[in-house]
Amino acid sequence: MLAAWFLGGANARLSLNPVDLIIIVLYFALVLGLGFYLRRFTNTGEEFFMAGREMTAWIAGLSFISANLGSLEMMGYAAATYQYGILVGHAYWIGAIPAILFLSLVMMPFYYICKTHSVPGYLKLRYGEGARSLSAISFAVMTILMSGINMYSMAVIMKVILGWDIHFSIWVSSLTVAVYVMAGGLLSAIFNEVLQFFLIWIGCLVIPVVGLIETGGWTGMVHRIQTNFPGQDFIHMWRTTGSFTGNPMGVHWTGIVFGWGLAISFGYWTTDFLVVQRVMAAKDLRSAQLGTVIGAFFKMMVPFIVILPGLLALAVLPFHLVPESQGGLPNVHTYNEALPLMLARYCGPGLLGLGVTALVAGFMSGMAGNVTAFTTVWTYDIYKPFIRKDAADSHYVSMGRWCSLLGVFVSIGTAYLVMNFSSIIVYAQAVFVFFIVPMFGTVILGMLWKRTTPAAGFWGLLAGILTSFALWIWVKMDPNALRHVAFSEHAKDMAENVYRAMWSLIVNVVVTVAVSLFTKPKPEHELKGLVYGLTELAPEGHFPLFRRPITWAAAVAVGFVLLNVLFW
Amino acid sequence: MGKHSIPIWFFIGSLLTIYGVLILGSGIYGLFVPASNPVAMSHLHIGIWWGAGMFLLGLVYVIRYRPNRKDM
Numbered sequence: 001m002l003a004a005w006f007l008g009g010a011n012a013r014l015s016l017n018p019v020d021l022i023i024i025v026l027y028f029a030l031v032l033g034l035g036f037y038l039r040r041f042t043n044t045g046e047e048f049f050m051a052g053r054e055m056t057a058w059i060a061g062l063s064f065i066s067a068n069l070g071s072l073e074m075m076g077y078a079a080a081t082y083q084y085g086i087l088v089g090h091a092y093w094i095g096a097i098p099a100i101l102f103l104s105l106v107m108m109p110f111y112y113i114c115k116t117h118s119v120p121g122y123l124k125l126r127y128g129e130g131a132r133s134l135s136a137i138s139f140a141v142m143t144i145l146m147s148g149i150n151m152y153s154m155a156v157i158m159k160v161i162l163g164w165d166i167h168f169s170i171w172v173s174s175l176t177v178a179v180y181v182m183a184g185g186l187l188s189a190i191f192n193e194v195l196q197f198f199l200i201w202i203g204c205l206v207i208p209v210v211g212l213i214e215t216g217g218w219t220g221m222v223h224r225i226q227t228n229f230p231g232q233d234f235i236h237m238w239r240t241t242g243s244f245t246g247n248p249m250g251v252h253w254t255g256i257v258f259g260w261g262l263a264i265s266f267g268y269w270t271t272d273f274l275v276v277q278r279v280m281a282a283k284d285l286r287s288a289q290l291g292t293v294i295g296a297f298f299k300m301m302v303p304f305i306v307i308l309p310g311l312l313a314l315a316v317l318p319f320h321l322v323p324e325s326q327g328g329l330p331n332v333h334t335y336n337e338a339l340p341l342m343l344a345r346y347c348g349p350g351l352l353g354l355g356v357t358a359l360v361a362g363f364m365s366g367m368a369g370n371v372t373a374f375t376t377v378w379t380y381d382i383y384k385p386f387i388r389k390d391a392a393d394s395h396y397v398s399m400g401r402w403c404s405l406l407g408v409f410v411s412i413g414t415a416y417l418v419m420n421f422s423s424i425i426v427y428a429q430a431v432f433v434f435f436i437v438p439m440f441g442t443v444i445l446g447m448l449w450k451r452t453t454p455a456a457g458f459w460g461l462l463a464g465i466l467t468s469f470a471l472w473i474w475v476k477m478d479p480n481a482l483r484h485v486a487f488s489e490h491a492k493d494m495a496e497n498v499y500r501a502m503w504s505l506i507v508n509v510v511v512t513v514a515v516s517l518f519t520k521p522k523p524e525h526e527l528k529g530l531v532y533g534l535t536e537l538a539p540e541g542h543f544p545l546f547r548r549p550i551t552w553a554a555a556v557a558v559g560f561v562l563l564n565v566l567f568w
Numbered sequence: 569m570g571k572h573s574i575p576i577w578f579f580i581g582s583l584l585t586i587y588g589v590l591i592l593g594s595g596i597y598g599l600f601v602p603a604s605n606p607v608a609m610s611h612l613h614i615g616i617w618w619g620a621g622m623f624l625l626g627l628v629y630v631i632r633y634r635p636n637r638k639d640m
Binding site for chain 1: 573574576579580583584586587590591593594595598603606607608609610612614615618619622
């Protein structure tokens with residue numbers, strides 16, 4: 001019966017062979033085995049929640065990027081590339097690289113030196129209980145909600161592509177994550193994420209390699225796209241962004257640079273605890289910084305396994321894909337099927353199993369990221385300060401283990417809720433994005449400006465979040481408001497998001513600065529290790545150049561500039 | 569994480585080696601028994617190349633990071 005479920009139904013887009021099934025089952029066996037094996041190394045709170053802070057730069061860095069590389073994102077961005085072209089690649093380059101390098105060089109020292117367990121934990125040290133509570137509760141609720149939404153979306157995709165039963169997909173994959181996270185905590189999650197990183201890359205790299213051979217390289221691919229879609233520009237990143245109407249996304253370069261590259265990107269990459277937690281578990285500050293730079297390098301490379309398959313789909317598929325709203329018919333394929341269709345096009349028995357394992361691995365790494373971040377924030381930032389202050393360390397570890405299981409069950413509950421009320425997806429995604437953005441303003445002002453006051457930290461964060469809500473509701477109630485929020489009535493969803501994020505950040509910074517000027521700052525001795533100018537950083541002069549984070553960050557920055565110029 | 573633990577790279581190497589054997593074997597089988605519905609570019613026999621590459625990469629990791637018996 002299990003095999004029948006895995007091998008899929010008659011209406012599935014892909015059909016698996018027994019060898020594919022063996023590959024998938026072996027993967028599940030190994031991740032569970034790893035969880036049980038690592039349980040013996042996670043007995044204290046520091047070991048369970050922070051992986052003992054013993055990770056090398058490579059492990060921390062690969063885990064950092066793997067926790068972000070969910071399969072929904074992979075399929076979603078391949079689909080968006082089919083729709084908007086290479087423009088979507090901004091999410092990986094300007095929408096990630098500057099922010100990750102900034103995290104490594106500027107912010108990581110403060111996160112690491114203060115030895116906090118979480119980003120809300122940093123806000124507690126810097127601003128006090130108000131800002132910490134607001135961020136911890138919002139983060140915990142949204143993380144678990146997003147986890148459930150991702151779980152449901154993934155199950156739907158698995159049903160369409162492989163014919164797997166929705167309930168089967170939800171329960172098997174999420175309980176596997178629950179078991180290995182419950183057993184080995186962050187250590188288990190990180191080790192599995194490194195494994196998943198390899199599977200995702202090796203599984204997905206088949207498509208661009210074979211695809212470029214089929215089209216005769218980049219030039220051949222571009223020629224085919226131009227033949228299939230005459231008059232449309234899918235292959236330039238910046239050239240078409242001089243106006244709102246010159247590109248399929250309806251976005252101006254100012255939105256890409258300030259909304260996407262600054263507000264959304266810095267908000268997500270520098271304050272979302274899901275990713276930051278991975279590098280905070282490094283064995284020392286230099287490893288944390290180097291790990292982040294390693295993550296930046298691989299993030300920069302992700303378009304080759306996500307964006308390129310979307311472009312190749314434009315070039316080689318013998319039919320045109322359609323929006324989700326027009327899907328559902330037997331021979332009609334939607335944008336979201338771009339990546340699975342390319343897998344089916346090039347991958348025979350064995351390779352197809354590897355590709356499907358890559359998608360499952362991507363889903364599980366994202367979910368484990370959500371669960372471990374939720375567990376840490378719940379235990380250290382909600383349970384410990386508000387429910388049970390002075391318990392033994394073993395009590396909090398026990399709480400963390402049960403909380404992992406509870407987090408997964410709440411996620412499953414959310415998945416079933418979404419199954420019945422699908423509009424929740426739209427609301428939750430909007431709220432999640434706009435909560436993260438003002439967090440960046442609050443954290444960075446706290447790190448770089450010692451005058452920022454505890455009251456300003458709280459009110460700035462609240463004002464940023466409320467601005468996000470207000471603008472979103474305004475456009476929902478009056479679509480004409482789009483021309484004020486996004487400067488153009490032609491702005492599509494993605495463009496609208498980046499401008500809304502920009503406004504949210506501006507309000508956050510203005511309120512934080514204004515309140516700071518009228519309220520009392522913390523004395524300097526309480527800000528040591530938390531703020532620039534009052535934190536002693538270990539000199540790196542005795543390390544050779546090739547071992548310093550700044551050297552590799554510069555190399556990644558040069559690569560980032562070259563790629564943008566190359567695909568201008 | 570104690571110094572006596574098995575490195576993650578060893579687990580990764582083991583899985584890649586096994587996957588390499590399975591994919592390589594499947595590719596070689598396809599040489600002799602062609603699929604009724606061949607994938608695009610099937611003449612490249614990408615499964616053989618990919619499987620062999622994964623097998624070799626996995627083997628390098630397994631050998632390089634095999635647990636030291638003296639420490640176990």
